[in-house]
Amino acid sequence: xxxxxxPTLGQEELDAIKNVFESNWIGKGGLVADxxxxxxxxxxxxxxxxxxxxxxxxxxxxxxxxxxxxxxxxVIVPTISFVGAGNAVxxxxxxxxxxxxxxxxxxxxAEDIEKVITPKTKAILLLHFGGVPCDxxxxxxxxxxxxxxxxxxCAAGVCSQYKGHALGTDGDMAMWSFDAMKILVSGDGAILHxxxxxxxxxxxxxxxxxxxxxxxxxxxxxxxxxxxxxxxYGHRAIMNNVTAAMAIEQxxxxxxxxxxxxxxxxxxxxxxxxxxxxxxxxxLEEGTKSSFYFYHIQLKNGKRxxxxxxLRERDVYTTYRYFPLHRVPYYGISGNFSGADYAADHTLCLxxxxxxxxxxxxMIIDMIREFGNKYC
Ligand SMILES: *Cc1c(COP(=O)(O)O)cnc(C)c1O
Numbered sequence: 001x002x003x004x005x006x007p008t009l010g011q012e013e014l015d016a017i018k019n020v021f022e023s024n025w026i027g028k029g030g031l032v033a034d035x036x037x038x039x040x041x042x043x044x045x046x047x048x049x050x051x052x053x054x055x056x057x058x059x060x061x062x063x064x065x066x067x068x069x070x071x072x073x074x075v076i077v078p079t080i081s082f083v084g085a086g087n088a089v090x091x092x093x094x095x096x097x098x099x100x101x102x103x104x105x106x107x108x109x110a111e112d113i114e115k116v117i118t119p120k121t122k123a124i125l126l127l128h129f130g131g132v133p134c135d136x137x138x139x140x141x142x143x144x145x146x147x148x149x150x151x152x153x154c155a156a157g158v159c160s161q162y163k164g165h166a167l168g169t170d171g172d173m174a175m176w177s178f179d180a181m182k183i184l185v186s187g188d189g190a191i192l193h194x195x196x197x198x199x200x201x202x203x204x205x206x207x208x209x210x211x212x213x214x215x216x217x218x219x220x221x222x223x224x225x226x227x228x229x230x231x232x233y234g235h236r237a238i239m240n241n242v243t244a245a246m247a248i249e250q251x252x253x254x255x256x257x258x259x260x261x262x263x264x265x266x267x268x269x270x271x272x273x274x275x276x277x278x279x280x281x282x283x284l285e286e287g288t289k290s291s292f293y294f295y296h297i298q299l300k301n302g303k304r305x306x307x308x309x310x311l312r313e314r315d316v317y318t319t320y321r322y323f324p325l326h327r328v329p330y331y332g333i334s335g336n337f338s339g340a341d342y343a344a345d346h347t348l349c350l351x352x353x354x355x356x357x358x359x360x361x362x363m364i365i366d367m368i369r370e371f372g373n374k375y376c
């Protein structure tokens with residue numbers, strides 16, 4: 001079976017984990033701090049704006065508290081979003097307001113967002129679909145105009161850039177995921193970025209019970225180091241030296257991963273470009289960089305599901321991401337989301353990972369062409 005996504009792990013990660021075992025401390029420690037520093041540099045930011053946590057979803061949930069979103073406030077989320085984004089808003093007692101997206105890129109545009117802004121809107125929780133940047137040059141001024149917080153779900157944008165800077169550094173807060181299905185994988189783990197270093201300080205406490213001092217050692221004032229105070233009903237959501245050890249080794253491999261993913265992307269582009277029954281991913285906007293997390297095609301002839309089945313019967317696994325939140329009955333939201341509906345009914349994500357060989361990619365292209373010859 002050819003997987004749609006797959007991690008690339010090796011001896012380097014195993015060796016690093018072995019070292020953690022031998023250090024006799026597997027909890028949060030120096031390696032987590034090292035990883036945060038590396039990532040801050042990778043973002044072209046500073047360590048006082050970067051913080052790790054146990055998963056990107058925790059970042060989504062915590063963003064509500066950290067960005068002062070209150071119960072009753074409205075938060076705009078593109079309907080093509082990760083389900084954790086919708087849950088984060090609703091679990092906070094806030095109102096989930098969905099907006100439509102561009103049918104081709106599956107990213108929300110400023111005009112989609114503006115249509116659903118009301119006096120109660122407090123924040124926008126954006127998704128950069130597949131790590132392809134939204135048009136921040138129009139979204140940021142819109143947010144500023146209406147005084148809205150901007151939270152960026154960059155889960156899949158580990159190496160994405162927007163006009164000369166790292167994706168995720170425009171908004172008040174952003175998060176990247178390192179779960180088992182992402183590009184840089186550490187089992188679980190995530191990085192958060194905050195525009196304001198003070199918010200990072202607040203997050204640091206919030207993600208560890210809201211504790212005012214992290215351990216007795218650091219609490220020099222107290223004679224009794226087991227005493228503590230809290231400043232909020234915070235969570236416990238941290239990385240540890242095992243996940244950080246993996247993350248650091250994976251981080252070093254990112255340039256190679258990106259090269260491979262881009263090569264797969266280009267091979268699909270080349271192999272499928274003359275097929276009139278499908279549309280290929282929109283070329284990137286000038287000055288932006290993708291992380292090539294997805295390679296999504298769109299079938300114009302309504303045969304997306306047939307193609308998915310055809311490939312699956314031949315051991316090639318494909319999928320569609322992300323199921324629109326307005327079609328999730330539990331949220332109880334309806335409306336006109338024609339861009340998202342088009343995307344959800346026509347888009348197919350082809351296998352995309354750094355272990356795909358050029359033979360496998362060619363085989364997938366051949367199968368798709370064969371499907372076209374038979375049925376399109
Ligand atoms: C994977 C993913 C998440 C969740 O990340 P976790 O680290 O698994 O919590 C959030 N948003 C998007 C867009 C994702 O793809």
